Amino acid sequence: MAALIEAAQAPDYPAEIVGVLSNRAAAPGLVTAASHGIATAALAQSKFPSRDMFEDVMTQTLESWGVDIVCLAGFMRILGEDFVNHWEGRMINIHPSLLPLYKGLDTHARALADGATTHGCTVHFVTPGLDEGAAILQAEVPVLPGDTADTLADRVLAEEHRIYPEALRLLASGKIAPLA
Template sequence: MSALIEAARDPDYPAQIVGVFSNKPDAPGLAAAATYNIPTAWRWHKDYPSRIGFELAIGDVLRLWRPDYICLAGFMRLFTPEFTKKWQGRMINIHPSLLPLHKGLHTHEQALADGVTEHGCTVHFVTAGMDEGQIIAQARVPVLPGDTAETLGARVLAEEHRIYPEALARLARGEVTFEG
């Protein structure tokens, strides 16, 4: 999220950040966005008896901000098929693995356990299936001898910060579209 905010500060960047939303009131991204005078909002997902109720609350915020795209970054909640269909082709996510490998959580641990020689990150369109959407961009990093989940994760994170703004820019310029 911070990498997207930084990229959007460049007057030549083809997108602007209209708001930052979290499902946690103490998310560091909310404070970071506020330092740039970007509107923020949060709704504690546990306050809602269902995912649909939570998504309706998100929808209320989105109607105020009127975004063209939703960029997920560390948002660890799965959306219903109805929500993802509404935002189909306009909601993207960054995932710390080379999809379709290592979906879900603990991707660095998965990569190390599988003995892969390279790992990385993927920007993809969000669909109803977890980490299954069309790939927009990927970056690869080598898995080095002696790597831990932390050392590997740090190299992957650096690439995430590089490719996420690039992928959003490509989407905003119409250079990539959802095929589905």
């Protein structure tokens, strides 16, 4: 999220970060966003009687900010089909693997356990299937001898910070078409 905010500060960047929403009130990203004058909201799913109601309020919040594109960054919840379909082609995510490899969690440890020689990250469109949307950009990093999940994660994270702003730039500028 911080990489997206930084990129959007450039005068020629085609997107503006208008709000940051988290499902955790203590998320550091809320403080970062607020320090840049960006609207923030924290919505705990546990405060709502159903996931649908939680996601309806998320949609209302995003729409009140005039959001065109939703960028997921560290939002570790599986989103419902209605919410995902509402934002179809306008919601993207960064995932720490070279999809379709290692969908879900613990991607770095799984790559190491498999003896992978390369690993990386993918920015993709969000679809109802977990980590199944079309890839927008990918970045590859080598798996080095002696790597741990943490050292590999650090190299992947550096690439995430590079390709996520670029993927948003491509989508916001119309250089790639939103899925519909």
